[in-house]
Amino acid sequence: DIQVTQSPSSLSASVGDRVSITCRASQGIGNYLAWYQQKPGKVPNLLIYGASTLQSGVPSRFSGSGSGTDFTLTISSLQSEDVATYYCQKYNSAPWTFGQGTKVEIK
Amino acid sequence: EVQLVESGGGLVQPGGSLRLSCAASGFTFSTYWLHWVRQAPGKGLLWVSRINTDGSSTDYADSVKGRFTISRDNAKNTLYLQMNSLRAEDTALYFCARAARSGSYDYWGQGTLVTVSS
Numbered sequence: 001d002i003q004v005t006q007s008p009s010s011l012s013a014s015v016g017d018r019v020s021i022t023c024r025a026s027q028g029i030g031n032y033l034a035w036y037q038q039k040p041g042k043v044p045n046l047l048i049y050g051a052s053t054l055q056s057g058v059p060s061r062f063s064g065s066g067s068g069t070d071f072t073l074t075i076s077s078l079q080s081e082d083v084a085t086y087y088c089q090k091y092n093s094a095p096w097t098f099g100q101g102t103k104v105e106i107k
Numbered sequence: 108e109v110q111l112v113e114s115g116g117g118l119v120q121p122g123g124s125l126r127l128s129c130a131a132s133g134f135t136f137s138t139y140w141l142h143w144v145r146q147a148p149g150k151g152l153l154w155v156s157r158i159n160t161d162g163s164s165t166d167y168a169d170s171v172k173g174r175f176t177i178s179r180d181n182a183k184n185t186l187y188l189q190m191n192s193l194r195a196e197d198t199a200l201y202f203c204a205r206a207a208r209s210g211s212y213d214y215w216g217q218g219t220l221v222t223v224s225s
Contacts, residue, residue: 034211
């Protein structure tokens with residue numbers, strides 16, 4: 001099975017900072033990579049699909065890049081409402097593996 | 108409005124069984140793949156199982172293969188997860204999720220809590 005490794009596991013940044021989270025697949029998955037945001041006590045919410053396509057309604061400060069094995073989620077200017085855990089997920093084939101998650105906090 | 112509403116969770120003893128349901132509305136149920144995803148308390152998301160539009164094709168995580176069965180009733184707009192031989196490590200909030208045309212999950216239910224304990 002293809003493994004998905006997400007880093008860092010947590011980060012703390014100031015409001016307005018540029019924040020990046022990476023996701024690495026152990027084999028190429030094309031652009032079949034999604035990013036989800038899960039706020040405390042809430043259901044996950046789709047941010048990015050196809051590695052770089054912004055889901056409707058998601059603020060433009062979120063962006064995704066990469067293909068093959070290396071992917072990045074970037075928040076261009078961190079806001080207080082972005083406090084959450086972020087997950088990547090491969091969906092090219094079974095198993096639809098999630099990354100371990102990155103907890104984002106405000107410094 | 109798309110809605111996914113899970114039910115059927117609860118407290119069960121190790122070795123027991125439960126059947127989860129996910130009632131869908133607001134979209135043409137029979138044209139979408141559906142998945143189950145779980146989240147143990149304080150832990151990350153774990154994909155569990157997936158079913159295609161007519162139920163003829165399914166996949167399972169290794170950790171549940173042979174114990175869990177995913178199914179759907181397109182006439183009732185309902186997704187199911189039959190869970191047998193439950194273990195303590197199956198304790199989690201179980202979400203159903205709709206796979207968008209892209210394959211990613213565009214809608215999630217609120218989840219139903221399964222607790223396996225004696």
